Amino acid sequence: xxxxxxxxxxxxxxxxxxxxxxxxxxxxxxxxxxxxxxxxxxxxxxxxxxxxxxxxxxxxxxxxxxxxxxxxxxxxxxxxxxxxxxxxxxxxxxxxxxxxxxxxxxxxxxxxxxxxxxxxxxxxxxxxxxxxxxxxxxxxxxxxxxxxxxxxxxxxxxxxxxxxxxxxxxxxxxxxxxxxxxxxxxxxxxxxxxxxxxxxxxxxxxxxxxxxxxxxxxxxxxxxxxxxxxxxxxxxxxxxxxxxxxxxxxxxxxxxxxxxxxxxxxxxxxxxxxxxxxxxxxxxxxxxxxxxxxxxxxxxxxxxxxxxxxxxxxxxxxxxxxxxxxxxxxxxxxxxxxxxxxx
Amino acid sequence: xxxxxxxxxxxxxxxxxxxxxxxxxxxxxxxxxxxxxxxxxxxxxxxxxxxxxxxxxxxxxxxxxxxxxxxxxxxxxxxxxxxxxxxxxxxxxxxxxxxxxxxxxxxxxxxxxxxxxxxxxxxxxxxxxxxxxxxxxxxxxxxxxxxxxxxxxxxxxxxxxxxxxxxxxxxxxxxxxxxxxxxxxxxxxxxxxxxxxxxxxxxxxxxxxxxxxxxxxxxxxxxxxxxxxxxxxxxxxxxxxxxxxxxxxx
Numbered sequence: 001x002x003x004x005x006x007x008x009x010x011x012x013x014x015x016x017x018x019x020x021x022x023x024x025x026x027x028x029x030x031x032x033x034x035x036x037x038x039x040x041x042x043x044x045x046x047x048x049x050x051x052x053x054x055x056x057x058x059x060x061x062x063x064x065x066x067x068x069x070x071x072x073x074x075x076x077x078x079x080x081x082x083x084x085x086x087x088x089x090x091x092x093x094x095x096x097x098x099x100x101x102x103x104x105x106x107x108x109x110x111x112x113x114x115x116x117x118x119x120x121x122x123x124x125x126x127x128x129x130x131x132x133x134x135x136x137x138x139x140x141x142x143x144x145x146x147x148x149x150x151x152x153x154x155x156x157x158x159x160x161x162x163x164x165x166x167x168x169x170x171x172x173x174x175x176x177x178x179x180x181x182x183x184x185x186x187x188x189x190x191x192x193x194x195x196x197x198x199x200x201x202x203x204x205x206x207x208x209x210x211x212x213x214x215x216x217x218x219x220x221x222x223x224x225x226x227x228x229x230x231x232x233x234x235x236x237x238x239x240x241x242x243x244x245x246x247x248x249x250x251x252x253x254x255x256x257x258x259x260x261x262x263x264x265x266x267x268x269x270x271x272x273x274x275x276x277x278x279x280x281x282x283x284x285x286x287x288x289x290x291x292x293x294x295x296x297x298x299x300x301x302x303x304x305x306x307x308x309x310x311x312x313x314x315x316x317x318x319x320x321x322x323x324x325x326x327x328x329x330x331x332x333x334x335x336x337x338x339x340x341x342x343x
Numbered sequence: 344x345x346x347x348x349x350x351x352x353x354x355x356x357x358x359x360x361x362x363x364x365x366x367x368x369x370x371x372x373x374x375x376x377x378x379x380x381x382x383x384x385x386x387x388x389x390x391x392x393x394x395x396x397x398x399x400x401x402x403x404x405x406x407x408x409x410x411x412x413x414x415x416x417x418x419x420x421x422x423x424x425x426x427x428x429x430x431x432x433x434x435x436x437x438x439x440x441x442x443x444x445x446x447x448x449x450x451x452x453x454x455x456x457x458x459x460x461x462x463x464x465x466x467x468x469x470x471x472x473x474x475x476x477x478x479x480x481x482x483x484x485x486x487x488x489x490x491x492x493x494x495x496x497x498x499x500x501x502x503x504x505x506x507x508x509x510x511x512x513x514x515x516x517x518x519x520x521x522x523x524x525x526x527x528x529x530x531x532x533x534x535x536x537x538x539x540x541x542x543x544x545x546x547x548x549x550x551x552x553x554x555x556x557x558x559x560x561x562x563x564x565x566x567x568x569x570x571x572x573x574x575x576x577x578x579x580x581x582x583x584x585x586x587x588x589x590x591x592x593x
Contacts, residue, residue, distance in 0.1 A: 019486055019487050194456040194458075205438060206442070208434055209431050209434070213432075216425060218414050219422065219425075219429065220422070220442055220443050220505065221417035335435070335438070336441070337469075337470055338467070340467040
């Protein structure tokens with residue numbers, strides 16, 4: 001092939017080998033960091049009181065909410081706002097299958113997750129036809145429609161007052177907050193790991209390719225419509241699982257929880273955390289779950305801090321916290337492939 | 344290898360391409376030129392499955408392409424670049440080239456989410472293949488750069504590398520010289536000749552005269568959707584119809 005270096009087309013900046021050595025070093029650092037983080041998270045309940053334990057459990061649920069939402073709005077780049085609806089479907093399907101059919105929680109959790117995935121796939125269908133603001137409006141309407149169903153099909157859903165979820169047992173006695181924590185930690189860990197693997201495979205690359213240029217994606221052999229449905233279904237699945245955990249967290253499910261303010265919360269989390277960033281999703285979820293709790297003693301301040309945070313982040317770091325971290329520190333850069341060991 | 348037979352493409356009554364026929368052989372650089380709006384890109388889109396011709400047939404190795412979706416046509420070994428830059432801006436160069444290997448990466452969905460060894464092997468093999476072709480095209484050192492941050496010349500090379508990654512047999516380039524400096528154009532020409540010499544068929548839409556004259560085996564000139572000439576590049580300057588189309592006199 002031609003000598004392009006001497007022509008100046010290709011600047012001989014960094015040789016390829018050091019890039020890969022750097023990639024391997026970062027990967028070792030990440031392994032160490034993951035093990036350290038995992039151990040710390042396993043020991044965390046030892047130092048938490050009941051109140052803090054509940055807050056941390058809530059954080060775990062919202063980590064999943066944010067990761068699932070980011071798949072569609074960040075990676076696939078579709079303005080779809082049915083995330084609170086998937087969250088509600090997961091919670092309702094889980095709770096109702098326990099109440100009506102007496103399913104044990106593990107089985108009900110599977111039902112809730114599957115219901116979320118199914119809802120995701122269905123909401124993905126209009127996204128094959130409409131884009132942008134139109135898709136945003138349609139998907140927002142899905143959430144409001146479901147809320148109407150929760151309120152009015154009260155024979156099944158117990159109407160506007162909602163219902164109590166039976167005790168949460170995972171092959172044993174009823175779980176307290178600490179027991180739920182370990183259950184949530186395992187579920188969230190597995191779901192995020194699976195999502196991370198998905199994003200670093202040809203599927204994740206197809207998501208981003210569709211976001212960047214649908215025609216170019218198709219010309220490379222990517223089935224654009226199938227890719228969209230896959231992303232929506234996976235997003236719904238992950239958020240449906242979050243909904244299942246939410247039912248377990250609160251022990252109560254009611255329609256008002258899954259309205260517009262819930263959707264705004266999800267949106268703020270991924271915008272502040274960073275579109276198209278897993279680390280950002282997690283950081284955003286932790287921050288925005290903690291903020292209301294920290295400000296609980298200062299009534300009225302919560303909304304102000306919340307707004308300032310959103311404005312500040314969008315103004316000073318449009319790519320969110322995750323984007324800023326990725327730009328500054330190689331450790332936080334997320335890629336769409338897995339580095340081979342022997343490269 | 345590629346046989347276009349009498350295709351006509353209409354958009355709401357406007358005939359963009361009219362009864363166009365031509366053939367491209369393996370190892371040949373075949374150039375389509377013509378004034379703006381002559382129907383060059385439309386002809387490309389008809390071959391690639393992005394628009395459906397109202398009449399006529401497109402055959403690739405004897406297979407009829409009309410009615411096939413673009414991703415299926417890509418699977419047959421036809422790859423293209425885009426006039427307005429088909430680069431995937433947010434991805435790195437390596438990720439762009441890997442995306443070109445979509446159909447050759449055999450990882451299943453369940454394999455991917457569970458991180459199964461088989462899917463992992465397929466993914467790793469693709470990373471190796473992408474790096475090998477990047478090295479061959481001398482863009483290996485750009486691997487970790489965001490494609491959107493590169494110069495036009497580099498982006499064009501990334502697009503071509505990505506098109507080649509999966510072993511394309513016909514590569515279609517839509518005005519690849521736009522925004523390139525003279526030295527970048529010169530090297531693009533060398534790259535295209537090298538591709539043809541390995542037996543790849545190159546179908547080029549291009550205005551830039553020095554590039555067209557230097558690389559083409561055959562030149563086809565379109566005007567108002569119709570073929571007005573087809574000949575080797577040396578003869579094109581003497582063609583009366585071509586001069587008329589471009590300069591308005593004969």
